[in-house]
Amino acid sequence: MPPLTTPPFSGNDRTDAATFGAIALAERAYCAAEEAASFLGRISLWPIVLLFLPKINLVSFGGETAGIRLDDIVLFVVALILVCGWIIKLNFKIEAIPRVTFIVIGLFCLSNLANLDHSNVLYSLRLVEYLVFFWAGKSLVQSRFKFSSAVMLLIALNCVAIVLQFCGLMGGFAAEGYSSIAERPFGLSANHPAEMGALLNLAFAALVFERRGKAFGRFWLWCTAVAVCIFLTESRSALAIHFVLTWLYTYQHAKSRTSFALKSALVVGGLIAALVFVPNPMRERSSELFAPQNVDAARQLYDSVPAEKQFTGFAEGSEAADAPQDVDISAYMRGFKWISVIKIMFTAPWVVWILGLGPGALGPALDGGWLRLLAETGIVGTFAFLFMLRKISNLDRACVMAVLALAANMVMVDSQNAYKVMAFLFLMAGVSVQRSILESHGRTSAADLREAD
Numbered sequence: 001m002p003p004l005t006t007p008p009f010s011g012n013d014r015t016d017a018a019t020f021g022a023i024a025l026a027e028r029a030y031c032a033a034e035e036a037a038s039f040l041g042r043i044s045l046w047p048i049v050l051l052f053l054p055k056i057n058l059v060s061f062g063g064e065t066a067g068i069r070l071d072d073i074v075l076f077v078v079a080l081i082l083v084c085g086w087i088i089k090l091n092f093k094i095e096a097i098p099r100v101t102f103i104v105i106g107l108f109c110l111s112n113l114a115n116l117d118h119s120n121v122l123y124s125l126r127l128v129e130y131l132v133f134f135w136a137g138k139s140l141v142q143s144r145f146k147f148s149s150a151v152m153l154l155i156a157l158n159c160v161a162i163v164l165q166f167c168g169l170m171g172g173f174a175a176e177g178y179s180s181i182a183e184r185p186f187g188l189s190a191n192h193p194a195e196m197g198a199l200l201n202l203a204f205a206a207l208v209f210e211r212r213g214k215a216f217g218r219f220w221l222w223c224t225a226v227a228v229c230i231f232l233t234e235s236r237s238a239l240a241i242h243f244v245l246t247w248l249y250t251y252q253h254a255k256s257r258t259s260f261a262l263k264s265a266l267v268v269g270g271l272i273a274a275l276v277f278v279p280n281p282m283r284e285r286s287s288e289l290f291a292p293q294n295v296d297a298a299r300q301l302y303d304s305v306p307a308e309k310q311f312t313g314f315a316e317g318s319e320a321a322d323a324p325q326d327v328d329i330s331a332y333m334r335g336f337k338w339i340s341v342i343k344i345m346f347t348a349p350w351v352v353w354i355l356g357l358g359p360g361a362l363g364p365a366l367d368g369g370w371l372r373l374l375a376e377t378g379i380v381g382t383f384a385f386l387f388m389l390r391k392i393s394n395l396d397r398a399c400v401m402a403v404l405a406l407a408a409n410m411v412m413v414d415s416q417n418a419y420k421v422m423a424f425l426f427l428m429a430g431v432s433v434q435r436s437i438l439e440s441h442g443r444t445s446a447a448d449l450r451e452a453d
Contacts, residue, residue: 043081044139046074047132048427051154051420054173055191071419075129082135097429100391101131104384111355111377118311119358119376123417133423137430141438147431151207155222158187158196159229166232185232195418197230197238198409202424204242205401208249219249237412241405248401293326298335305336307343311361334367334412341366341375354378369410369417385416392425395432402428 050071059068086092094102108124140147164170165185172182174191190196204226208216216222223246230239247264254260323332341362345352356378366372374382393403402425409415416422 042139042143043078044136045143045145046078047136047423048140048150050074051189051424051427052157054188055175055419056173056177057175060175072129075132078136079128079132082132095433097134097391097426097433098131100388101127104381104388107381107384108359108377111381112358112360114351114355115358115361118361120360123360123376126417126419126422129419130422130426133426134430134433137427138434141431141434148207148210151203152222154189155200155203155207155226158189158200159225161188162186162196162229162232184234187229187233189420190418193233193235194238194409194413195415195421196233197235198406198413198415198418198421199424200226200230201238201241201245201405201409202402202421202428205245205405206398206424206428209398209401210396237409241408244408245401245405293324297324297327297332301332301335302339305339305343307347308340311341311344311357337366338368338371341371345375352378354380356381365414367413369414372414373410373416392429395429395436399428399432
């Protein structure tokens with residue numbers, strides 16, 4: 001019997017294959033366009049689109065990095081529509097997360113009221129904008145859109161932008177507009193590498209921990225991509241937090257904890273050795289991080305920074321150009337600001353420890369979220385903020401890890417004032433709350449059917 005041979009493709013066959021491929025591609029494009037139109041057709045989902053867009057001021061305010069942006073207009077419109085909907089439906093029930101957040105906003109505004117002459121109420125009202133993303137998250141689940149797909153798209157889009165910026169093929173969007181040169185990559189959704197690092201931390205936590213105990217199929221692909229992009233931003237705290245999140249995930253799914261501990265030690269040792277001995281941007285930026293001169297510089301700073309009873313602005317000497325040689329510039333700048341605030345707090349009257357100096361009193365950035373929170377909102381505001389984070393972390397494992405990442409970032413960065421970071425956290429909270437509602441309704445319906453049988 002002669003061997004079977006495959007007849008060659010004729011010209012008509014190639015034409016048919018090309019036609020079929022074109023039709024399949026057009027069909028996929030049509031489905032994607034239809035889904036995008038369906039997404040944009042729900043006004044409550046518009047805030048999610050803002051997470052993918054750069055932050056550019058339409059109207060700037062003197063001395064502030066944030067002004068009036070497209071985001072503020074969109075969020076105002078969405079919030080107005082939501083309020084009108086509640087009034088029409090006569091549904092004034094407020095869920096736990098918004099209720100606690102409104103309490104935090106009220107206490108922050110009370111601190112502003114007690115410090116009218118040197119605080120900024122806009123810093124307190126930022127939480128109102130973040131809350132809109134909570135209802136956007138709920139609407140996303142109600143509309144049957146996949147939250148994980150949105151998170152993947154957010155990570156991928158920013159990773160592409162970071163790589164292009166690192167290669168010098170793309171600039172960056174700051175509050176003032178587009179700049180053709182980005183000294184350090186910071187992606188598309190953020191205006192600073194530290195904010196980008198924190199956002200990637202939260203997005204990674206949302207992506208890999210949302211499956212409630214189930215393993216994430218492409219974990220190492222996304223883990224590596226996020227690690228590389230955070231590394232390119234040179235955000236040291238965000239990179240350390242990413243390693244912690246990775247360790248927690250692998251520990252959770254490890255079959256043998258003893259073997260896992262040994263492998264972890266080898267991997268961590270190898271990564272540290274690579275960062276220390278292999279030339280890279282992170283090594284160059286951190287070359288003076290552990291230099292003994294940092295201790296001497298801190299002592300000199302503490303003695304030289306003047307003690308003020310009321311904050312009127314940081315004294316001269318807090319800029320990178322003022323840092324002494326052979327010290328870590330980032331540590332020097334933080335140390336100058338932190339020492340100033342600590343001296344103010346210890347010379348201030350007792351009421352400042354209760355209500356703080358007022359949100360916004362310390363200017364656009366202190367580079368220390370927890371110190372800023374305590375100094376600006378006092379013990380009352382700090383405990384209220386912690387209670388709000390605890391409420392969010394109680395929702396599910398992904399929210400626990402996101403709150404952990406936020407809290408760790410707040411040690412070195414004012415992440416609680418970072419718009420995209422906090423917006424994403426509230427989006428996660430809304431998604432988790434709505435999922436729990438749907439699951440509880442599903443269980444109730446199943447129970448009713450069993451009773452009826």
